[in-house]
Amino acid sequence: MLQFDLLKTDPTSHARRGTLTLNHGKVQTPIFMPVGTYGTVKGVMPRSLEEMGAQIILGNTFHLWMRPGLDIMKSFGGLHGFEKWDKPILTDSGGFQVWSLGAMRKITEEGVHFQSPVNGDKLFMSPEVSMQIQTILNSDIVMQLDECTPYETNGKKTTEAEARKSMEMSRRWAKRSKDEFERLENPNALFGIVQGGMFTNLREESLQALVEMDFPGYAVGGVSVGEPKDEMLEIMAHTPHLLPANKPRYLMGVGTPEDLVQGVADGVDMFDCVMPTRNARNGTIFTRYGDLKLRNARHKTDHQPIDTTCTCHACAGKSGVSWDNGGRDGFSRAYLHHLDRCGEMLGPMLTTIHNLHYYLNLMQEVRDALDAGTFDQFRAQFKADRARGV
Numbered sequence: 001m002l003q004f005d006l007l008k009t010d011p012t013s014h015a016r017r018g019t020l021t022l023n024h025g026k027v028q029t030p031i032f033m034p035v036g037t038y039g040t041v042k043g044v045m046p047r048s049l050e051e052m053g054a055q056i057i058l059g060n061t062f063h064l065w066m067r068p069g070l071d072i073m074k075s076f077g078g079l080h081g082f083e084k085w086d087k088p089i090l091t092d093s094g095g096f097q098v099w100s101l102g103a104m105r106k107i108t109e110e111g112v113h114f115q116s117p118v119n120g121d122k123l124f125m126s127p128e129v130s131m132q133i134q135t136i137l138n139s140d141i142v143m144q145l146d147e148c149t150p151y152e153t154n155g156k157k158t159t160e161a162e163a164r165k166s167m168e169m170s171r172r173w174a175k176r177s178k179d180e181f182e183r184l185e186n187p188n189a190l191f192g193i194v195q196g197g198m199f200t201n202l203r204e205e206s207l208q209a210l211v212e213m214d215f216p217g218y219a220v221g222g223v224s225v226g227e228p229k230d231e232m233l234e235i236m237a238h239t240p241h242l243l244p245a246n247k248p249r250y251l252m253g254v255g256t257p258e259d260l261v262q263g264v265a266d267g268v269d270m271f272d273c274v275m276p277t278r279n280a281r282n283g284t285i286f287t288r289y290g291d292l293k294l295r296n297a298r299h300k301t302d303h304q305p306i307d308t309t310c311t312c313h314a315c316a317g318k319s320g321v322s323w324d325n326g327g328r329d330g331f332s333r334a335y336l337h338h339l340d341r342c343g344e345m346l347g348p349m350l351t352t353i354h355n356l357h358y359y360l361n362l363m364q365e366v367r368d369a370l371d372a373g374t375f376d377q378f379r380a381q382f383k384a385d386r387a388r389g390v
């Protein structure tokens, strides 16, 4: 089941404020969705995810199918019972991971033949198999099996003809995914995925075909796959707002804080990206006043937290009072720099909490600005703050 209530549209952009009601609960949009690849958001306890306001997280069909496998997932009634997350979950189709296997896979109209990277078994993923796996995972939002059209192959940019061929197969797989999803009587929501590479005419053809199939929600795929930033921004500005206004719009794999705010202005409701979690592990910290490189020697003696305006556990500790508001419970840059130098596991745990809190809090501020009708002013302030530097 999925219900999308459009609460407000911004008069100065394509931005909109909505509520998504799914089987495991409600989600306020625009929303950022933390990525939990192997059934965990790396290094973060579900209770911490809840504390920081995470409303929905991602799971990867392919990885969970490879390990621990469907029998174990079935025995837990799906992913919620297994990873102890009782709010909504979105699972990808597995397509993107299978594509990433590169040489170890053979694509046919029927589906993809590949070797398990875990134990070398010969496996097959089709729209039908993907739906069967996601039904066992019992995720609230299921993604069709698609082909993520690459930006280039062996250094040669994908041509319009190649992008068309790929988009048309994804379109046929959208129909097969939908037919199987309905045959399985899956009670959750299936999203179609718009492809078409960097060609706006193909994007419109893909979108039109998917809208005719009448999905409860739509994703825009095939971006943030190595294309230049300006090409990603062009697709983000072109495609999402052409999707039905009464359905949620999900832009996959995007992006930086600036991309999220711009994406909201372009009409996107849902985002996922590994950036906050991956960058946390390599010491790149997002803050209100710009990005901070934790490994920089200047942080070695600094008593301030990574973000003096932040109320997350890393920056504001048990009290949750930010440094700027007089709080002194937070962990210092000196301490986090030390943990990183020592390779201590608490380091990435704390920086991940902060980066995820930063992304989730940014989207909360976006929702508040949309509710107040001040999104335009918010964007200007956001940009100025991020340019200030930490």
Ligand SMILES: C=CCOC(=O)Nc1nc2cc3[nH]c(NC)nc3cc2c(=O)[nH]1
Pocket (backbone or CB within 6 Å): 058, 091, 092, 093, 094, 095, 096, 143, 144, 145, 146, 147, 148, 149, 193, 220, 221, 222, 223, 224, 225, 252, 253, 254, 272
């Ligand atoms: C949760 C996602 C559900 O997605 C699918 O089942 N298929 C799919 N995944 C993608 C994932 C992407 N990540 C990035 N950049 C990091 N670009 C992506 C593009 C796609 C795509 O075109 N299709």
Ligand SMILES: [Zn+2]
Pocket (backbone or CB within 6 Å): 307, 310, 311, 312, 313, 314, 315, 316, 353, 354, 355, 357
């Ligand atoms: Zn913080």
